[in-house]
Amino acid sequence: MYIESVLNSDGTPVPHVEGKLHYPLANYLIWLRKTPMKKGGYREPTTISNVFKHLKMWFDFCFDQNISFDMATYELHLQPFKKLLVSKSVQPQSINGYYRSWRGFYEWCEEQGISTVMSFPPKVEGKENFSGRSRNFNSRTTGRTLQIDPGLETVATVLDYKDCILNMDEYARFSEILAEVDPVYGSISYMMVTTGLRIGGVMQIPLGSNKLNPRWLRYPELEASGETIQKLKYLPKGNKRVLNCIVPAAALKKIHYDYIVGHRKARAKVFSERFRSQIAPFWLTASGKSVEKNDIWEAFKKASAKFGRRVVPHHMRHTYATYIVYNYFKAHGLTPNLAYAHDIHEALRAQLGHSDFEVTKRYIRTVIRTHTDIWLPKLTPHLGQAVHREMPSEVLAAVIEFFEPYSDQGEE
Structure with a gap:
């Protein structure tokens, strides 16, 4: 039967099947609620609720396959489930979030002496690298040695928006x-x-x-x-x-x-x-x-x-922030440059509610990339066009046209 839940008084879900508590999932969620995190503090009810949703997906899939969670294997069940999610256009970042919840649950089962046949691939040592593409890195310290989980989906490193x-x-x-x-x-x-x-x-x-x-x-x-x-x-x-x-x-x-x-x-x-x-x-x-x-x-x-x-709701947030950065440079008569990242970060941090300096740099790179996309075809050799001193003004006009397509119409 499929797992359902009711909310406890502290806002965390209580899993059950037709009114009977589901073990060991109920004990795992209680453990998450009562155990401090390694970085300090306790998990929020929303976090635990998300973990429950991820595990419900997995348990329901096992039910559809007519197999109990403790008899499911990585090769025969979990990997096919991940491929099914990919076929339904679920984003790699989302699948990785689900996977971490699944792995965390089974690792807890092992620590508690609960027998299962699930065996996740061992993690390997690697170094974080922001150039090119990234697999599944969480640490933000470039070059730091960390444990890499081969079971995670490959996610492209986002340098701009x-x-x-x-x-x-x-x-x-x-x-x-x-x-x-x-x-x-x-x-x-x-x-x-x-x-x-x-x-x-x-x-x-x-x-x-x-x-x-x-x-x-x-x-x-x-x-x-x-x-x-x-x-x-x-x-x-x-x-x-x-x-x-x-x-x-x-x-x-x-x-x-x-x-x-x-x-x-x-x-x-x-x-x-x-x-x-x-x-x-x-x-x-x-x-x-x-x-x-x-x-x-x-x-x-x-x-x-x-x-x-494809446009998703979060694209509105990226659009807002990028225009703030573009207008910041325009208002100050500056050429987009990462050297101004600190000042712009201070302007964006409170409004966007984040403290990640790398995200602010991505917004600046977005404006810089717009300039670059317009510059490169003009500078590329063997295309037949002449390079002249008026090009900077042409590029600026093209950039303004991208960000402000209505500007010329408004002056008429």
Whole structure:
């Protein structure tokens, strides 16, 4: 039978099969909750919930194969399951996350003396290297010796986000397609691309004041106050600490008229008729249902098919950050250079809610790569074109055209 779960009072899942606790999975989740991590502190309920979801996938697969988890093998069962996930276009990073949960569980079973026939490949020593492609490295210290797990999928090292951003023209077209799926998704993507918030952060934008944001103003009130921004307090993934994010008044204005006035009032009425004892959430579908994370992913998937290019919600965050970096250099009259990474990192860190300096450098490299992609064909020998001193201005114009396709039209 398939494994189900209920939530304990501390927010962690309690696995069961038809009402009976599932052992040893229940004991493993308790162990995760009660045992400190090597780096200190305890795992958040969200982390343990994700581990349960990964293990549920595996246990359910074993059930479909008519085999118990303790009799499943790496070669005959786990590897075919990974190949099945690949065939369904599951990303390597996601598969690696599942794999780590599976391996962690079986290693715990071995430590507890629970007999299984699962045998994972031994880890081997290797050195981290950010040049070219990377297998599965977690450490961020270049050249550091670490244990490499051969069972992990190969993941390309990300040096920039050039393939994950949309220029203004592209975003406008994609947003229109999203709105055709449902206007609510067009508004959600707009909040992402103007704030850099992840899905979880955008889902926490309130209609009015709430516990985390007791002074939150609706747009008409914000307009009357004359403020140009409003600070949103929200819980990031993992719910470890409260973060602050600047939300421009201009973005709230568009959401107010396009979504709140244009659609939400009618949807909230439908929601109240369906769920009389509940307060309508901010984001609602046309049927009056609360928008869930998987709804947003599905909407992006549908819009991508029509757009002709795969776009996922996180691309909105990359687009936002890249434009911040581009406009930073433009405002200061600077040529994109990693030497300015520290200053830009300080500007982005609070807004994006991350402290990873390497991520900031990727955004700068994205702008640099845009320049490079335009420069190289002009400088490549044997193509017949002449190299002249006016080229820098031509390249700059082409870069501006990429980031600001509407700029020329606006001057007419």
